[in-house]
Amino acid sequence: MTKSIEAVAIVGLGLIGSSIARGVREALPEVKLSGYDTDPAVRARARELSLADSIPDDPAEAVAEADLVIMCVPVGAMEAAARAIAPGLKFDAIVSDVGSCKAPVLRALRNALPDALIIPGHPIAGTEKSGPDAGFAALFHRRWCILTPEPGTNAQAVEQIAHFWEALGAKVEIMDPERHDLVLAVTSHLPHLIAFTIVGTASHLEEVTEGEVIKYSAGGFRDFTRIAASDPTMWRDVFLANNEAVLEVLQHFQDDLDGLVKAIRSGDGAALFDWFSRTRDIRRAIVYEGQDVAAPDFGRST
Amino acid sequence: MTKSIEAVAIVGLGLIGSSIARGVREALPEVKLSGYDTDPAVRARARELSLADSIPDDPAEAVAEADLVIMCVPVGAMEAAARAIAPGLKFDAIVSDVGSCKAPVLRALRNALPDALIIPGHPIAGTEKSGPDAGFAALFHRRWCILTPEPGTNAQAVEQIAHFWEALGAKVEIMDPERHDLVLAVTSHLPHLIAFTIVGTASHLEEVTEGEVIKYSAGGFRDFTRIAASDPTMWRDVFLANNEAVLEVLQHFQDDLDGLVKAIRSGDGAALFDWFSRTRDIRRAIVYEGQDVAAPDFGRST
Numbered sequence: 001m002t003k004s005i006e007a008v009a010i011v012g013l014g015l016i017g018s019s020i021a022r023g024v025r026e027a028l029p030e031v032k033l034s035g036y037d038t039d040p041a042v043r044a045r046a047r048e049l050s051l052a053d054s055i056p057d058d059p060a061e062a063v064a065e066a067d068l069v070i071m072c073v074p075v076g077a078m079e080a081a082a083r084a085i086a087p088g089l090k091f092d093a094i095v096s097d098v099g100s101c102k103a104p105v106l107r108a109l110r111n112a113l114p115d116a117l118i119i120p121g122h123p124i125a126g127t128e129k130s131g132p133d134a135g136f137a138a139l140f141h142r143r144w145c146i147l148t149p150e151p152g153t154n155a156q157a158v159e160q161i162a163h164f165w166e167a168l169g170a171k172v173e174i175m176d177p178e179r180h181d182l183v184l185a186v187t188s189h190l191p192h193l194i195a196f197t198i199v200g201t202a203s204h205l206e207e208v209t210e211g212e213v214i215k216y217s218a219g220g221f222r223d224f225t226r227i228a229a230s231d232p233t234m235w236r237d238v239f240l241a242n243n244e245a246v247l248e249v250l251q252h253f254q255d256d257l258d259g260l261v262k263a264i265r266s267g268d269g270a271a272l273f274d275w276f277s278r279t280r281d282i283r284r285a286i287v288y289e290g291q292d293v294a295a296p297d298f299g300r301s302t
Numbered sequence: 303m304t305k306s307i308e309a310v311a312i313v314g315l316g317l318i319g320s321s322i323a324r325g326v327r328e329a330l331p332e333v334k335l336s337g338y339d340t341d342p343a344v345r346a347r348a349r350e351l352s353l354a355d356s357i358p359d360d361p362a363e364a365v366a367e368a369d370l371v372i373m374c375v376p377v378g379a380m381e382a383a384a385r386a387i388a389p390g391l392k393f394d395a396i397v398s399d400v401g402s403c404k405a406p407v408l409r410a411l412r413n414a415l416p417d418a419l420i421i422p423g424h425p426i427a428g429t430e431k432s433g434p435d436a437g438f439a440a441l442f443h444r445r446w447c448i449l450t451p452e453p454g455t456n457a458q459a460v461e462q463i464a465h466f467w468e469a470l471g472a473k474v475e476i477m478d479p480e481r482h483d484l485v486l487a488v489t490s491h492l493p494h495l496i497a498f499t500i501v502g503t504a505s506h507l508e509e510v511t512e513g514e515v516i517k518y519s520a521g522g523f524r525d526f527t528r529i530a531a532s533d534p535t536m537w538r539d540v541f542l543a544n545n546e547a548v549l550e551v552l553q554h555f556q557d558d559l560d561g562l563v564k565a566i567r568s569g570d571g572a573a574l575f576d577w578f579s580r581t582r583d584i585r586r587a588i589v590y591e592g593q594d595v596a597a598p599d600f601g602r603s604t
Contacts, residue, residue: 076571100521124521127598128585134598143520173517183514186504188521194500195522197562199581201555202488212485214587215475218445219402219426219490220497220529222594227522229585232578239566239574247566250559253503257556260499264541264549269378272541276534279501283430283531285516292524296429296436298600 005094005160007032009066011059011081013046014231015126016098017072018135021051023168026137036062037132038073038081046132060088068164070121071097071109076237078105082112089116094157096121100184100234101242102148102177119161120148120177122184123170128229141169142290148177185245190253192227192235193246199228307396307462309334311368313361313383315348316533317428318400319374320437323353325470328439338364339434340375340383348434362390370466372423373399373411378539380407384414391418396459398423402486402536403544404450404479421463422450422479424486425472430531443471444592450479487547492555494529494537495548501530 008024010017013035024031035052036059037043047055056062063069063085073081078099089095095116099105102120109118125143127134145165149158162172175183202213202221213221239246263271287294310326312319315337326333337354338361339345349357358364365371365387375383380401391397397418401407404422411420427445429436447467451460464474477485504515504523515523541548565573589596 124518126521129598144517146518183510183518184521186507186510187515187518187523190504191500191522191526193562194496194559195525196578196581197559198493198496198555199584200577201551201558202492203581203584204558205488205551205554208485208488210584210587213489214584214591214593215446216426216448216485216489217588217593219428219486220493221489222588223497223525223529224493225581225585225588225594226600227525228578228581230578232575232582235578236571236574240569240571243566243569247563249503249507250563252507253500254559256503256506257496257499257552260495261549261552264545267542267545269538269542272538273534275502276498276530276532276537279498279505279527279530280534282501282505282512282516283527285512286519286524286527289516291516291519292527293602296431298528298602300595300600 005031005067005164007034007065007067009034009036009063009069010052010072011036011062011069011085012072013037013042013051013055013132014072015130015134016123017070018046018049018051018132019137019139020070020072020098020168022135022137023140027167027169032065034062034066042132049132051132059084060086062088063093064088064090066090066093068094068096068161071095071099074231074234074237075099075101075105075108075241079108079112082109086113089113092117094119094161096161098123100188100238102146102180104241106148106150106177117154117157118150119153119158121161121165122146122148122180123165124188125170126230128226130231138169140165143170144173145170146173146175146180148175148180181242182245182249185242185249189238189242189246190249192230193239193250194253195224195228196235198224307333307369307466309336309367309369311336311338311365311371312354312374313338313364313371313387314374315339315344315353315357315434316374317432317436318425319372320348320351320353320434321439321441322372322374322400322470324437324439325442329469329471334367336364336368344434351434353434360390361386362388364390365395366390366392368392368395370396370398370463373397373401376533376536376539377401377403377407377410377543381410381414384411388415391415394419396421396463398463400425402490402540404448404482406543408450408452408479419456419459420452421455421460423463423467424448424450424482425467426490427472428532430528432533440471442467445472446475447472448475448477448482450477450482483544484547484551487544487551491540491544491548492551494532495541495552496555497526497530498537500526
């Protein structure tokens with residue numbers, strides 16, 4: 001392998017950025033860590049938390065020594081953030097990110113940094129919390145991190161960033177950016193869109209009071225409120241950037257929903273039973289693959 | 303108060319029935335407990351688990367001494383189960399149930415037991431697991447139990463069953479059955495329908511493999527698989543019985559989804575941001591009211 005990653009810069013110190021910082025501190029204590037956030041209050045809080053060795057007020061300064069720069073900002077802010085670090089970037093630094101869609105992010109980073117060694121990434125991990133206090137080192141344990149290098153990208157650089165994520169506890173997969181965006185539209189973007197929708201529907205429905213929606217939420221609704229409490233800026237950007245794949249997958253969802261509505265209208269219990277039986281298996285497989293807890297009710301303690 | 307509840311019979315020993323049995327053992331150890339299930343294998347297992355003092359093979363025998371009979375069978379099986387216990391029922395027993403919709407259940411029970419003292423009920427609690435092994439006494443702690451007595455129902459009897467649920471840790475609310483069915487269509491039936499739909503959509507989508515759906519499910523999808531793993535028979539019956547309220551509420555959801563799709567198509571980031579910001583508040587309120595855990599990610603340990 002060529003030179004190792006001795007210094008890492010994290011641009012954007014929210015849930016994901018601050019989790020990476022904590023993960024580096026824990027798993028790679030020898031790595032020199034710098035950080036930056038456009039929000040002065042977040043920088044101040046990150047300094048209080050000692051999230052990095054240095055958190056300068058200048059983004060170019062934050063990346064000046066880094067062998068690896070990880071952009072942890074909303075997808076729509078990626079290009080501006082990359083332009084802001086450009087003046088300080090080492091010529092052989094690897095620039096990566098954690099954005100939830102990859103083809104648009106690659107274009108944004110390439111626009112801002114035409115000559116940089118860009119290897120986009122996406123750790124499939126998160127919680128509904130935001131900000132520098134919300135992060136924790138174990139966030140990536142046993143989660144997948146997808147890398148979407150362009151064809152011809154230096155293989156050793158790809159290997160280096162793969163090792164970086166593995167050090168943080170993640171499992172790494174290489175994927176084409178367009179495929180990533182379709183797969184994630186199914187496993188992440190559509191679920192979020194549906195959760196945002198239904199939580200809005202329930203809480204705005206005039207026939208039922210908000211008090212009733214809250215009191216009786218343990219009947220199922222509360223599950224949706226968790227991901228519908230995710231960061232609004234992040235998700236606005238995801239839907240705008242990955243609109244085509246999201247709308248394509250949504251069409252399948254709407255067709256399936258129409259099918260179930262017809263079954264309900266016509267009293268076709270066999271069709272409902274058949275559909276509901278098949279959905280059980282996928283949960284079992286997810287638990288078996290270690291992608292969710294086996295305990296009933298997510299192991300909720302209340 | 304008139305005579306107290308000295309003997310309870312539970313008809314249907316699945317998740318809810320067996321949780322009530324365990325709750326009675328724990329909170330009301332002096333109560334004589336009998337049980338019944340149409341499935342001989344469930345009766346055998348319930349005996350192994352000592353879920354009740356007696357679990358006879360004859361449903362009429364199971365209720366013969368009971369002051370309170372709680373029907374814990376799927377909504378569509380309610381009338382047949384009530385007919386089966388009718389020959390053994392004491393003339394002054396309270397007959398209640400735990401069905402997820404109340405107007406249809408009241409009709410079913412009234413058809414089978416025209417002269418009985420019927421007080422329908424619905425504890426808003428459950429997990430995605432089914433069967434006599436899945437139950438636990440704490441299932442009803444801090445959860446609401448809605449009672450839907452008919453106008454003119456003996457107030458002391460209503461008070462007795464309210465105290466019974468309170469003894470099991472629940473909070474009790476009295477509601478009109480039609481209102482119950484609308485409120486629960488919002489907080490439980492619609493979320494389940496949507497979860498069943500989206501899990502089916504994702505796992506049947508030809509463009510994306512089932513392996514990918516499972517691997518990357520931590521991006522949000524896995525949350526939906528929990529309630530989509532709920533009992534298929536129970537949910538088939540709920541959608542057939544409460545079809546009108548479910549379809550009415552679903553129409554609101556579809557209208558809201560159309561609105562968000564338009565915003566995505568037209569690149570209206572402000573509309574998306576506005577919608578996503580408002581959904582955060584409802585999660586906070588649910589946590590504040592003790593209807594969900596405050597810990598990120600439901601406190602999942604993986």
